[in-house]
Amino acid sequence: MSRFEQTFDHFLLEHQERYNRTYHFLILMDALISAAKRIQYYYLTGALKGNLGLAGSVNVQGENVMRMDQIAHEITIHYLEKSGRIIQAVSEESKEIITLNPDGRYFIYFDPLDGSSNIPHGLPVGFLFGIAKKNLDGPEDNHLRAGKDYIAAGMFVIPTGTFTLGLRDAGTWRFHIDETMTFVKPRKMVLPQAPATWELSFNAANRRTFSERARSWIDEHEDKYAFRYLGALAGDFHRVLANGGLFMYPAIVNHPDPNKNRPEGKLRLMYEAAVVAFMCREAGGTAVDERGMPILDIQPQRHHQRTALYVGSRELVEDIAHRLKEE
Ligand code: AHM
């Protein structure tokens, strides 16, 4: 008989009981896991076989074809709605905020399919989410929360079958999917201290477009570390969290075509940057923006707001933050 490894459900039940929490969060997590598994199924049976097209295109039967990221969005909204626990959802795939159940308990911010340029190659994509809880004691509060107010944030790497979840003040945990499609074997993630294993991750093709401060820091440090870049935040951050190092997507400020500058950065604050920053904090690391200020402190003004991102081992992030803050 095979050994039984602890399942995610049992891990979370123990966690909720230890911290004297309700079962509502279990229901929400069950919805997210159902969505992630179904997205993975579509990835493997649809995207990999070339059955999915571009949004708005028409297939040979004359039917409209949905893009994989729209499918992932609809799957996720379906399960979140059924959970009955979500007041409002912010999705990368919806311009507007989606109201699900005004009597719910949580707000969720998610990107159901991040890094979609990897799909035609069968390479990993991410499903990233952050969760905040409504103010149970006072008047209804703003749904646009800073990352420091999230109660949990996590990511699935699809179709690799890993799930990483940061729980407020309780660490970041990684699970993998077993042969019965169950997430099992919690491992606590703690960013390693050993500089020899540190990795740098950024889009090197962009480096001449970064600020002088970011460029000079890279010039001075890059030969000490290995360089890795997959082009899907969940996959790149997955490595950084395990091996230690720094993932960055700096502001683009020196592009030869000024129209292509992105002084605010590329990644989205609420469902990309703050999600990895939260998991990183719970694993002992930190994250800052282009001003060297903590990502988790940024109060969003708009739900699709962008930010530059530097996230990973505390020592590296603090070092580059110091440089970014220089006059
Ligand atoms: P997307 O939401 O359009 O997929 O973009 C987000 C992705 C991240 O996963 C990844 O870190 C980054 O964009 C890669 O961008 P680039 O191709 O510019 O390196």
Ligand code: MG
């Ligand atoms: Mg995205």
